[in-house]
Every structure is written in structure tokens, then in C-alpha cells.
Amino acid sequence: MYDVSNPHYMGDHTGTRKFRRVLLKLSGEALREPGSTDNISPPIVEDIAAQIKAAHQTGLEIAVVVGGGNFWRGVSASNKGMERATADYMGMLATVMNSLALQSMLEAMDVPTRVQSAIEMKNVAEPFIRRVATRHLELGRVVIFAAGTGNPFFSTDTTAALRASEVGADCVFKATKVDGIYCSDPNKNPDAVRFDTISFHDCLTKQLKVMDATAFSLCMENNMPIIVFSMNEPDNIRRALVGESMGTLVNASGKDA
Ligand SMILES: Nc1ncnc2c1ncn2[C@@H]1O[C@H](COP(=O)(O)OP(=O)(O)OP(=O)(O)O)[C@@H](O)[C@H]1O
Numbered sequence: 001m002y003d004v005s006n007p008h009y010m011g012d013h014t015g016t017r018k019f020r021r022v023l024l025k026l027s028g029e030a031l032r033e034p035g036s037t038d039n040i041s042p043p044i045v046e047d048i049a050a051q052i053k054a055a056h057q058t059g060l061e062i063a064v065v066v067g068g069g070n071f072w073r074g075v076s077a078s079n080k081g082m083e084r085a086t087a088d089y090m091g092m093l094a095t096v097m098n099s100l101a102l103q104s105m106l107e108a109m110d111v112p113t114r115v116q117s118a119i120e121m122k123n124v125a126e127p128f129i130r131r132v133a134t135r136h137l138e139l140g141r142v143v144i145f146a147a148g149t150g151n152p153f154f155s156t157d158t159t160a161a162l163r164a165s166e167v168g169a170d171c172v173f174k175a176t177k178v179d180g181i182y183c184s185d186p187n188k189n190p191d192a193v194r195f196d197t198i199s200f201h202d203c204l205t206k207q208l209k210v211m212d213a214t215a216f217s218l219c220m221e222n223n224m225p226i227i228v229f230s231m232n233e234p235d236n237i238r239r240a241l242v243g244e245s246m247g248t249l250v251n252a253s254g255k256d257a
Pocket residue numbers: 026027028029030066067068069070156157175176177178180181182183184185186187208209210211
């Protein structure tokens with residue numbers, strides 16, 4: 001089992017890991033059906049929503065950050081000549097679309113939700129207000145944080161680290177396209193070896209690119225554990241959130257309990 005020495009850990013007598021409040025970071029790119037020209041696949045979003053609902057029904061408080069890579073990445077556009085800050089704002093707007101898609105599917109399943117946006121757009125989402133977000137979570141609403149940090153030159157991984165710290169989450173769950181953190185990018189190096197656990201420090205010094213350094217640093221400073229796991233396996237999001245061991249755990253010690 002994971003890291004019972006962590007102060008956020010809430011183990012029970014069965015030895016199963018349980019969390020009170022978590023921050024789920026969803027890959028934007030994973031919302032797109034491979035090979036499709038549609039940026040968002042409603043069936044994929046519906047499946048994710050069903051898994052969040054199942055985890056939510058166990059009493060878990062869930063905050064969500066969705067990436068925007070299925071629509072737009074600021075750095076890619078700036079490499080092709082667009083001004084970086086403008087390109088980044090476009091990326092943040094992309095995350096709002098993904099957030100609304102997830103909210104729509106969750107609400108269709110009777111899961112109470114709020115979307116809070118870091119860029120004010122009050123016709124479609126609440127503004128981000130930390131204390132309001134925390135209250136929503138206490139009341140059992142799934143809170144989806146849209147528009148990243150509201151600042152260019154950042155990422156939604158950093159947003160996840162920031163919002164998790166702000167709302168006092170116990171852990172960041174990064175649901176992505178790979179099944180954990182490897183010694184090098186497994187999509188480029190088929191011989192890369194996966195870590196079960198690793199320290200924040202090692203992620204930074206080894207320059208492991210699965211999350212950006214700002215996100216790792218913020219989690220390190222706030223002693224916020226991260227679990228990186230694949231969202232491509234059936235039911236993995238629910239299983240991870242309710243405490244099944246999977247993927248790679250990142251913490252201060254780089255060791256499991
Ligand atoms: N050491 C590593 N271990 C695991 N994955 C790595 C590593 N280095 C690079 N990667 C890459 O990081 C990717 C995951 O991060 P990425 O930022 O691309 O996606 P995301 O945050 O899940 O999605 P999005 O940006 O669409 O929201 C993986 O698909 C993998 O190719």
C-alpha cells in the first residue's frame with residue numbers, strides 16, 4: 001500500500017488507502033478518440049464521468065483539472081510563430097471547453113458539480129474563489145477548475161499542483177496516457193523502466209518530463225503526493241481514486257510505506 005507515513009494518508013484497518021479529498025488531473029489529449037478529427041469524444045467523457053461518479057459515491061471529495069492538449073498547446077503554436085502569451089490564453093480557453101464537457105456528463109448522471117474558471121466568464125462558470133471551492137467540496141460537489149492558473153507560461157499540471165494545495169487535497173492523481181513515470185519517455189524509449197515510487201527530488205534532478213518542473217516543485221514544497229497512472233485502462237480512474245495501488249507514487253521520500 002502507498003505511503004502511510006504521509007500525514008494526508010487515511011488508512012483503515014484493512015490496510016486499504018483512503019483519501020478524504022483528492023485532485024484529479026485528466027489529460028486533455030485523452031478526451032480525443034485516437035484517429036478522430038473531433039477534439040472531444042462524448043463517449044470517452046461519459047466513461048470518465050461514470051468513473052468519477054462511482055468514486056464520488058464512496059464519499060470522496062473530488063476536484064478536477066482537465067488539460068487542453070486535445071485542442072491546443074501554447075508552446076507548439078509559439079514554436080510556429082504565434083506570440084506565446086496569446087497562444088497560452090487560447091490553451092486556457094481550451095480547458096474551459098473540456099471542463100464544460102465533463103460537467104455536462106457528470107450532471108447528466110446526477111452528480112452535483114461546479115466549474116470555477118481562473119479567467120472570468122461568468123455566463124458559463126463561477127470565478128475561481130478558493131473558499132467557495134472548498135465549501136463546494138465539503139458539500140459533496142465535484143469542482144472542476146477551468147482555465148488553468150489564469151496565467152500564461154504555466155501548464156494544467158501546475159494548475160493541479162496549485163489547486164490541490166489551495167483546497168487542501170490529500171493527493172494529486174495525474175491520469176494520463178502512460179502507466180507511470182519511467183526513467184525516460186516510454187513513448188520514445190521502449191526499454192525505459194517504470195518506477196513504482198520516486199521522490200520529487202529525483203523527478204527534478206533526472207528531468208523526468210511526465211510533468212513540468214514547476215508542478216513537481218510546487219508539490220514538493222507543499223508535501224503533496226502525486227500518483228501518475230494510465231487512464232486508458234478500463235475503470236482505472238475509479239480504481240485509483242478509491243485506493244488501489246497503481247502507477248507511480250511521487251513523494252518526499254521516494255519510498256512506499
Ligand atoms: N519519464 C517519463 N515517464 C513517463 N512519461 C513521460 C516521461 N517523459 C515524458 N513522458 C511523456 O509525458 C506524457 C504525459 O504528459 P503530457 O503533458 O503529454 O500529457 P497530459 O498532461 O496527460 O495531457 P494534456 O497535455 O493533453 O493535458 C506521456 O505521454 C509521455 O510520452
